[in-house]
Amino acid sequence: MTMRSLRAGVAGLALTVLALTTGTTPAAAEPAGITTDGADLVSLALHGDSMSLRIRDAAQVAHDVPGHDPAEVILGPDGGLAGRVPPGKAFAFLGPTGHPVWSLSAGDTGFPALDTTGVRPGVVVDDTVALTLRSVEGPGEFAAYTLAGIGEASPLFGSRPGVTRTAHLPVGMRTGGVVWVFDAAGDYRFTLTGSSTLRSGRKVSADATYRVHVPTISPAEQAPLPAVRQPVPPEGQSAPRPLAAPAAAPKPEATPKPAVAPPVKAATTAAGARQVIADGHVDMGPQLSADTWTIRIKDDRSSPPVWRETADVVLQVKDNAKITVPAGAEFLGKQGDTVWLLPQSQQAGIVWPGWNTQHQSVVSGVKGTVTWALKGVNGPGRFALFLTGSFGKADVLFDSAKPFPQQLSVPLNTHAHGNWAFTEPGLYRLAVQMSGTTTAGKAVTDTKTLTIAVGDRTDPTSGFGPDSGSGGGGDNDGKEQGAGSLPRTGTGWVLSAAAAGVVLVAVGTVLMLLTRRRRAGLADTARANP
Numbered sequence: 001m002t003m004r005s006l007r008a009g010v011a012g013l014a015l016t017v018l019a020l021t022t023g024t025t026p027a028a029a030e031p032a033g034i035t036t037d038g039a040d041l042v043s044l045a046l047h048g049d050s051m052s053l054r055i056r057d058a059a060q061v062a063h064d065v066p067g068h069d070p071a072e073v074i075l076g077p078d079g080g081l082a083g084r085v086p087p088g089k090a091f092a093f094l095g096p097t098g099h100p101v102w103s104l105s106a107g108d109t110g111f112p113a114l115d116t117t118g119v120r121p122g123v124v125v126d127d128t129v130a131l132t133l134r135s136v137e138g139p140g141e142f143a144a145y146t147l148a149g150i151g152e153a154s155p156l157f158g159s160r161p162g163v164t165r166t167a168h169l170p171v172g173m174r175t176g177g178v179v180w181v182f183d184a185a186g187d188y189r190f191t192l193t194g195s196s197t198l199r200s201g202r203k204v205s206a207d208a209t210y211r212v213h214v215p216t217i218s219p220a221e222q223a224p225l226p227a228v229r230q231p232v233p234p235e236g237q238s239a240p241r242p243l244a245a246p247a248a249a250p251k252p253e254a255t256p257k258p259a260v261a262p263p264v265k266a267a268t269t270a271a272g273a274r275q276v277i278a279d280g281h282v283d284m285g286p287q288l289s290a291d292t293w294t295i296r297i298k299d300d301r302s303s304p305p306v307w308r309e310t311a312d313v314v315l316q317v318k319d320n321a322k323i324t325v326p327a328g329a330e331f332l333g334k335q336g337d338t339v340w341l342l343p344q345s346q347q348a349g350i351v352w353p354g355w356n357t358q359h360q361s362v363v364s365g366v367k368g369t370v371t372w373a374l375k376g377v378n379g380p381g382r383f384a385l386f387l388t389g390s391f392g393k394a395d396v397l398f399d400s401a402k403p404f405p406q407q408l409s410v411p412l413n414t415h416a417h418g419n420w421a422f423t424e425p426g427l428y429r430l431a432v433q434m435s436g437t438t439t440a441g442k443a444v445t446d447t448k449t450l451t452i453a454v455g456d457r458t459d460p461t462s463g464f465g466p467d468s469g470s471g472g473g474g475d476n477d478g479k480e481q482g483a484g485s486l487p488r489t490g491t492g493w494v495l496s497a498a499a500a501g502v503v504l505v506a507v508g509t510v511l512m513l514l515t516r517r518r519r520a521g522l523a524d525t526a527r528a529n530p
Helices: 001-023 058-063 091-095 360-365 492-528
Strands: 032-033 040-047 050-056 073-075 083-084 098-104 113-118 128-137 143-149 153-156 166-170 178-182 186-197 203-214 275-277 282-289 293-298 306-309 313-315 323-324 336-340 350-357 366-378 383-388 392-397 406-410 415-417 420-422 426-438 442-453
Touching: 001 313, 040 128, 040 203, 050 186, 058 415, 091 153, 113 166, 128 153, 153 492, 178 203, 178 323, 282 360, 282 426, 282 442, 293 426, 293 442, 313 350, 336 350, 360 366, 392 406
Parallel strands: 032 073, 040 113, 050 203, 073 203, 275 313, 282 350, 313 442
Antiparallel strands: 040 050, 083 098, 098 178, 128 166, 128 186, 143 153, 143 178, 153 166, 186 203, 282 293, 293 306, 323 336, 336 420, 350 415, 366 406, 366 426, 383 392, 383 420, 426 442
16 A cells, blocks of 8 residues: 555545534534623723724623623523503603513613723723614614613614614723613614724724524513512522623633632722722622621722722712602602712713622622621611612612611622612711621621712711721621611611600609608608697
8 A cells, every 4th residue: 555545545534533523514603692680792992903892791791801702692582671661751762652672681670781991091082982883684673771860761872763873982981771672573683883093093993793682572471570689599509690601701710619718818908098989980899708708899990990998988979960859759759859869870970889799709609699788877868779670660779768677689790780869968877788608608797887978068088987987897707786876867766765765654653653652651640640
């Protein structure tokens, strides 16, 4: 046998084996399915002189990794919400009142975001990136909008008549609470383009094709599903994460889940590190180091973020956050009343507080869900934290007009935002508690005070002091302790009044007995001395 024939035989054998093992056509990769809650459906980033446009699920957002090519992802149909266009001008851009529509969300309040944190301030002209809807193929119309407040919607871009096709996004921030709505069932394919101009004058852009499957729209058959009020699972069973990272997604090297969470380096606080935060993104969340469970503030105004002690942070709500109470929001007061509102979606010039359970020590070291409790509120007015649903309905999570404690369950790896409302200017102190169970079965809890200065005339620095941050002290062994001074808008005054009543009753009883004894003594004296 010649060398040439030997090579031909080997090549033929290799082709035969390849055909037997793989078939004549390579198998196509399965498209990734992504839940929208906490996801960046549009994540724009600059890499030198080039731009990228990706989709990041919640796990990828938490680990700050690039994410998926949108063409490899199918969005929907699971987890969406069917509804009808609400009455009023705010939602008129969606079509006639009552028309059936479908929202790409996790229940009624689990919304995705638009992310430009991959573009640093000062790199592009005007510090903005344009996001343009180039084309849409599908059975109906599409629109994306943010929920600006109570029953208010602000269109971003879409294919409906009268809706712009281009949104101008500020760089270095995440625009959360974005609702994507479709008005007919079927398969959609549309192209988005991100573009900007570098300071050098060079134009950069990136295109991506999105695919969305919208199920049959039956509003009467679907009920709103609050994103954070999920039941605590049975003991020993972990709660499902809002989003799961597909296997193909790049992610940090996995580490085995230990019986006790590994120690993490806590954020250090240098002298003079107190921060008044009136703008930008912050989150409140727990960290776990061995058995020590601590609530801290994640300050995202810098990169990388800084975890700060609650005692070193005062959130300032300026008068640019004032709104008037609309109809249907009686839990905030009468229609036309003034309230200060930190909205669910980020707005420039207003601090954007949220909450998260995304710290790696918590995700890997805790089982089940994290319980977040509001134990009391000390302030001049009423406080409420609520979510705005896809079609403007409010879901109240905390309300200082109701008895304490109030609590809700937050799944692991959650990052969420809501509307924080205050009815009067002044200094508010919120006693907040977060609790969980480690993978070793140990209950951990911490109570802290979140301080908010409301109104331009309120000095935010007055929020620093002995009452800030500690909340009366958290207990890392799971034993509940006091939350500092009695809440002004809570039930503390009831306890004080009851105690005073007991004292008054006791004093009255003693006086009555003394009076009776005195009268009896006088009568005996009279009989002895007729």
